[in-house]
Amino acid sequence: MSELFGHTRAHVGSRHALITPHNHVPSVVPGITGATTIILINEAMGAKFAQLLVTFEKGGRAVFRQHDLQVFGYVISGEVSLMLAGRKEKCAAGGYFYSPPGQVCELLSPKAGTQLNLFQKRYVPNAASPAPRSFTGDAAKVKGTPFLGDPAANLKTLLPDDPAFDMAVNLFSYVPGGHLPFVETHVMEHGLIMLGGQGVYRLEDAWYPVEQGDVIWMGPYCPQWFVAMGKQPATYLYYKDVNRPAL
Numbered sequence: 475m476s477e478l479f480g481h482t483r484a485h486v487g488s489r490h491a492l493i494t495p496h497n498h499v500p501s502v503v504p505g506i507t508g509a510t511t512i513i514l515i516n517e518a519m520g521a522k523f524a525q526l527l528v529t530f531e532k533g534g535r536a537v538f539r540q541h542d543l544q545v546f547g548y549v550i551s552g553e554v555s556l557m558l559a560g561r562k563e564k565c566a567a568g569g570y571f572y573s574p575p576g577q578v579c580e581l582l583s584p585k586a587g588t589q590l591n592l593f594q595k596r597y598v599p600n601a602a603s604p605a606p607r608s609f610t611g612d613a614a615k616v617k618g619t620p621f622l623g624d625p626a627a628n629l630k631t632l633l634p635d636d637p638a639f640d641m642a643v644n645l646f647s648y649v650p651g652g653h654l655p656f657v658e659t660h661v662m663e664h665g666l667i668m669l670g671g672q673g674v675y676r677l678e679d680a681w682y683p684v685e686q687g688d689v690i691w692m693g694p695y696c697p698q699w700f701v702a703m704g705k706q707p708a709t710y711l712y713y714k715d716v717n718r719p720a721l
Contacts, residue, residue, distance in 0.1 A: 672685040
């Protein structure tokens with residue numbers, strides 16, 4: 475998709491945004507060194523969470539230690555070591571982790587070019603539940619389910635379905651021609667990154683062609699709908715806020 479003569483597919487509005495890889499400008503983020511970091515979504519846009527894309531050089535490192543901040547990381551490509559809850563693990567492509575607030579999380583010894591998508595959110599406690607625990611997983615080992623019974627749309631839930639968590643992160647995959655069954659309009663906001671394939675996303679009253687690497691923010695009550703197009707399956711990773719009172 476050419477972006478000559480000042481044209482861009484990017485759009486930033488009051489209730490939704492589209493950011494493409496052509497729009498990326500790196501930021502210096504405390505705690506992340508030896509990496510190119512793109513702040514894709516954050517409060518300056520109107521969101522109540524942050525989404526970052528981090529591409530490590532050899533010897534890069536990241537440390538997250540804020541007392542009220544929770545972090546979810548998904549390895550898009552490459553491999554990195556993870557220090558979480560006193561244990562060290564390897565995370566390769568498709569691996570993911572959750573670090574609860576108040577817990578130090580470190581990413582160490584990445585292979586050059588390792589790329590991660592990070593979601594960060596200030597934790598909202600639930601008096602009826604204990605604080606959430608740290609969590610790691612591998613998307614390849616998570617069983618997907620047909621979304622609302624439709625085998626053309628497959629949903630993988632990556633975080634536990636537990637009221638202690640105030641956020642959810644899922645993988646959604648569609649065969650070509652697969653689509654959401656209706657235009658969703660709800661209180662939950664989303665941050666989304668296309669991991670593969672292409673399609674068209676409806677956001678409010680606009681339709682956007684999207685492809686691998688594109689990022690979308692959807693604010694509360696933004697009408698939204700997606701259809702996968704082309705010859706390859708389309709997959710995206712997305713965040714949403716969950717499990718807290720309406721008022």
